[in-house]
Amino acid sequence: MSDSPDDSGALHLKHVLAAAGVTDLTDVFAIRHTAKNDGLPDLWTASPEAVLAYTREQDSRFRVFPENPPRSWLVFMDDGSHEGAHRSRFYGAYENDGEALSERTELNRSFHIKASPLLAAMKNRLVVEWTAPRRWHRRGTLAGDFRVLEIADPQVIPFVGYDKVRLTYQRLKAIVDDPHYSRWHSALSAVKGIYLISDTSNGKQYVGKADGGGGILGRWSAYAHNGHGWNKELAALPKGQCEHFIFSILRVFGPEAIQRQVDEAEGHFKEALLTRGKFGYNAN
Structure with a gap:
């Protein structure tokens, strides 16, 4: 041999x-x-x-x-x-x-x-x-x-694909601030999307949309920095609740997607996953 x-x-x-x-x-x-x-x-x-x-x-x-x-x-x-x-x-x-x-x-x-x-x-x-x-x-x-x-280059961590993203809050913070995740940054900033936050302490979920500047990365960076992304329902939770959060992606859209498509997809997933009311964190 x-x-x-x-x-x-x-x-x-x-x-x-x-x-x-x-x-x-x-x-x-x-x-x-x-x-x-x-x-x-x-x-x-x-x-x-x-x-x-x-x-x-x-x-x-x-x-x-x-x-x-x-x-x-x-x-x-x-x-x-x-x-x-x-x-x-x-x-x-x-x-x-x-x-x-x-x-x-x-x-x-x-x-x-x-x-x-x-x-x-x-x-x-x-x-x-x-x-x-x-x-x-x-x-x-x-x-x-x-x-x-x-x-692979030891200094660059490969992106797993949108359908495989599942991040704890601690790993989300690491990805947002670490240049070794440059491929993640490129992939997540290139698309708009509908995302899911799951609270492992009680099973409740929150459906959100990333349709502003910076795509999904831009939106998730806010969560990484303060734990609630300025969302009033999540901000009202006890301090440290974000440590139980898991972030995943439900659907992605290219930058050319019209706003109505993104809004309709967000509404669909809220209905499908029952995230309004007692089963979730969505207020509307």
Whole structure:
């Protein structure tokens, strides 16, 4: 097995691992997480603690998950598809110290895993083509042949797409003020839109529209700076309530959209999501 790119110049995961000093791929295990309501519902906002907890718990059936998985686990996140390639972005590595036998249940096994520095410089940068996406884990000897699609600039954080935006209030503040999110700034400022704020403490929601200067970014910047965006219903909430807010996008419009279209969409989502009255924060 070659540890350098082939004559065509194609780069594979095994070449990246070799550059990091990993030559024995039998001690490597690759796992791919996809968004699931009963698992990691949002891959981009999942905390490190949530990812570790989700990764360490596996199916008890050996035909589903290996009885004795290798020591080095490489965790990837589903990054969508493009031109037929199933993109998976490297999240981080874990060191497996074996099964936590005292935690085994009829349905699940848990493993003693801890964060590893392996490929730390590639976190959120390395994107590979995950072949046969129905197979969510791969032995290193197979994963090594995954084609490298991208090694992104470490200083620029990629935009996830409008339909995948789901931001906690703390992450929204980080995005608004951090130049490393320049691609987010460009994408969110380029469109008008209808957005949703969900309060995780009580389930209530607020539908709003971003139709002014700066698009969605301009509107959300106000929330990032004071927690309520000068909205009277949200401003009336107890101080610190914004810490429970999740921001997402329901619909986007190009800058040429007429005002009536935006207003009608806002009204539709208020009705559809019952955000007026006792179920939400919209006053009208």
